[in-house]
Amino acid sequence: xxxxxxxxxxxxxxxxxxxxxxxxxxxxxxxxxxxxxxxxxxxxxxxxxxxxxxxxxxxxxxxxxxxxxxxxxxxxxxxxxxxxxxxxxxxxxxxxxxxxxxxxxxxxxxxxxxxxxxxxxxxxxxxxxxxxxxxxxxxxxxxxxxxxxxxxxxxxxxxxxxxxxxxxxxxxxxxxxxxxxxxxxxxxxxxxxxxxxxxxxxxxxxxxxxxxxxxxxxxxxxxxxxxxxxxxxxxxxxxxxxxxxxxxxxxxxxxxxxxxxxxxxxxxxxxxxxxxxxxxxxxxxxxxx
DNA sequence: ATGGGCACCTGGCTGC
DNA sequence: TGCAGCCAGGTGCCCA
Numbered sequence: 001x002x003x004x005x006x007x008x009x010x011x012x013x014x015x016x017x018x019x020x021x022x023x024x025x026x027x028x029x030x031x032x033x034x035x036x037x038x039x040x041x042x043x044x045x046x047x048x049x050x051x052x053x054x055x056x057x058x059x060x061x062x063x064x065x066x067x068x069x070x071x072x073x074x075x076x077x078x079x080x081x082x083x084x085x086x087x088x089x090x091x092x093x094x095x096x097x098x099x100x101x102x103x104x105x106x107x108x109x110x111x112x113x114x115x116x117x118x119x120x121x122x123x124x125x126x127x128x129x130x131x132x133x134x135x136x137x138x139x140x141x142x143x144x145x146x147x148x149x150x151x152x153x154x155x156x157x158x159x160x161x162x163x164x165x166x167x168x169x170x171x172x173x174x175x176x177x178x179x180x181x182x183x184x185x186x187x188x189x190x191x192x193x194x195x196x197x198x199x200x201x202x203x204x205x206x207x208x209x210x211x212x213x214x215x216x217x218x219x220x221x222x223x224x225x226x227x228x229x230x231x232x233x234x235x236x237x238x239x240x241x242x243x244x245x246x247x248x249x250x251x252x253x254x255x256x257x258x259x260x261x262x263x264x265x266x267x268x269x270x271x272x273x274x275x276x277x278x279x280x281x282x283x284x285x286x287x288x289x
Numbered sequence: 290a291t292g293g294g295c296a297c298c299t300g301g302c303t304g305c
Numbered sequence: 306t307g308c309a310g311c312c313a314g315g316t317g318c319c320c321a
């Protein structure tokens with residue numbers, strides 16, 4: 001039996017690669033949860049410990065024998081709730097998780113297998129190894145990587161008022177601020193451009209000079225972009241396959257990302273590309289002010 | 290406190 | 306055809 005692909009997004013052409021943003025991580029969470037909830041970890045195999053941070057030597061022994069009580073998500077981190085703590089997993093820029101038979105042959109870049117008592121394994125693949133696997137002993141919310149994060153973007157506490165307050169006095173470009181996890185969580189490079197387009201705001205505007213109304217529009221756009229992407233199973237730019245094997249189609253909803261030189265879907269003005277904080281930004285010079 | 294830049298890594302593409 | 310070089314991306318960390 002072929003592995004059950006839970007999440008894998010691939011960008012077209014020169015953007016080939018896997019880019020899990022919040023919708024992809026949430027899609028992964030929903031995909032794996034039914035397969036791991038209530039199962040016991042019989043073994044954890046680390047084939048490549050050199051991820052973003054080295055996988056702790058004692059992790060396998062610690063995890064073995066523990067029951068998985070649930071899968072949560074905070075920002076782009078996945079949290080497997082175990083008896084004695086949590087396993088925190090980040091997909092980085094190219095990571096994916098699959099449910100496979102425990103004895104399925106390993107391919108390149110399969111770095112970790114979490115083997116379950118049902119004979120299946122949760123398999124972590126990550127060509128670029130920007131992902132991570134960490135153990136958390138206490139309250140995950142107090143973990144150094146999580147405690148400074150902004151509210152979840154789909155929570156009610158993330159609203160125009162919050163955004164306006166945290167942006168006050170900031171001189172950095174709004175697009176750069178949007179990708180700062182202390183201010184807004186879950187918006188990566190693709191959705192930052194998309195949200196700003198939907199809100200009609202130029203990516204180069206000073207973050208602290210956005211009006212209340214603009215902050216409200218931007219928050220609404222962030223929520224809409226993320227919600228749409230989750231509904232459609234994550235962005236797929238070529239061969240995303242969800243747990244049921246259906247392709248996802250969010251790429252067709254991308255308005256500006258990767259479209260430099262092509263006509264804006266609204267006004268036909270050519271989409272522009274610029275670099276901000278060493279990252280590509282796409283925008284419509286006519287629709288965004 | 291804030292912001293800019295770098296590092297980590299690989300596969301795919303470009304251009305010689 | 307082969308190969309060197311560039312580029313994409315998330316995000317923690319260092320330094321100004």
